Amino acid sequence: MAVLIVGSVALDSVATPGGRVDNALGGSATYFSLAAKLFSPEVNIVAVVGKDFPEHYLKLLLGKGINLDGLTVSEGKTFRWSGVYDESFGDPETLDTQLNVFKAFAPELPEHYCGSGFVFLGNIDPSLQSKVVSQITAPKLVAADTMNFWIEGKPNELKALLKDIDMLLINALEVRMLSGERSLLKGARAVLKMGPEILVVKRGEHGVMLITDETLFVMPAYPVEEVIDPTGAGDSFAGAFMGYLASRGKVDIDELKRAAVAGTIVASMNVEGFSVERLAGLTKEDVIQRMEYFREITDFTVPEL
């Protein structure tokens, strides 16, 4: 089944304790689609770039077989973000954000995208996310990302969106903001009551929690040898997660757990290089090998007392 991602394609300038890149390929739709394409044959992007967007980045995405029919090239400049990570590789400090053509982004789906089964709404204004949902004709799973900026700035629009989606992917802090609960587990259950049937709590280097009304699942992150650039970890996680589900064509709790494994492993590889350096070079075999090693280093039996 086809995967649809609506989000950003951007030019990122990123500095870390280990180095820096300038105007490198970035954006949620970029990371998501490259990760999803490892699993799903059909990945459709809806995004906008400016006339200045480098031709070789377009070629990179096209060369991977990602469908860019929904990528608008507008008059003006491409969305640019610049940030710096410190030694902890936690949340980056944003040095500069230039929305440029992204400011007027009003996602319109090409007609042949509307039947996409697995839809991911990248982190944009929740009213735009809702507009995308209304254009989808036969979704199997609609998932969304969001952030503190929208939770605080557009709470009503976000709550309306939550009623229309099946799955929400956010971090632990966002769960607490959205629910007002101190306890992550109580907060997660409160978020489920707002609409989505599935909540995926991304905890970065600390792993992931998956929760539905009936099931709870916790998993550690893959212990990366050396983080180079954490940018795109969440989006590559989401891309592999949705791409894997699309390749199966179904959603049940065991498939969701396996999707979380796929997401964890691809995200762990993505952070091993700047921009999409590592992600763009990955093969399915690389992913399989690390997934198997991951199973090995996480397996245990409980004590018999």
Place this chain on the structure above:
Amino acid sequence: MAVLIVGSVALDSVATPGGRVDNALGGSATYFSLAAKLFSPEVNIVAVVGKDFPEHYLKLLLGKGINLDGLTVSEGKTFRWSGVYDESFGDPETLDTQLNVFKAFAPELPEHYCGSGFVFLGNIDPSLQSKVVSQITAPKLVAADTMNFWIEGKPNELKALLKDIDMLLINALEVRMLSGERSLLKGARAVLKMGPEILVVKRGEHGVMLITDETLFVMPAYPVEEVIDPTGAGDSFAGAFMGYLASRGKVDIDELKRAAVAGTIVASMNVEGFSVERLAGLTKEDVIQRMEYFREITDFTVPEL
């Protein structure tokens, strides 16, 4: 086999967003021994308290069958610590530390303690920890805890100690401080080169990593419904870990993994109450039940691609 813990028995005053306790039973040896006693029939404490130490706290520990022959009651007041946790339940802010009789703590082992097979050196001056090691006659496993204060303040004494122990339990920040490595995994390997064969990296609500020259193991924490008081989480983890190993009488990689499960589960229960409220009331059956549920919520298979 017998478990020996050398550490503190203290009176803690703790405030959290959910409440507070004053002069409650605390200290590394207290949490450790209560947790270890769930698994091991013989648990020996070496610690010091003052004449003011409440009789009912002694009775609580004795009532659990913990051996207090090595608990000295000295002229003066008991070690007191006072701290406050914020909403994140991360590291507490210390409001007050009164070492009192603990200042002159010079651990002397009663003769019948010297044959203890499983020895845990709580977080005290590394030169005192080394003094304990020299009194042990036939250890099966010697483990130690330490902290930033000793890593910075007594680096040579700590390095001498590391050559004499089998296992070190520290947190991720301490691994980075001790090794000077940014990468946790590289740092962990550097710490192994300093002496211990086994490193257990405690990551609080984010789980645990166990590493030896040949093996890597990562595990998430148990998702606690509501944290009441994180004090003693690390020591109850260590107590259950060592107590479980002592109950088996052997140390191999599978037993170490199971010990980490035991530690994780007992620590998750300890934080559900102030002081030792929850820990002191636990039964083996409570622990077994949660371990089995933990196995259920962490189990997965990898995708077949």
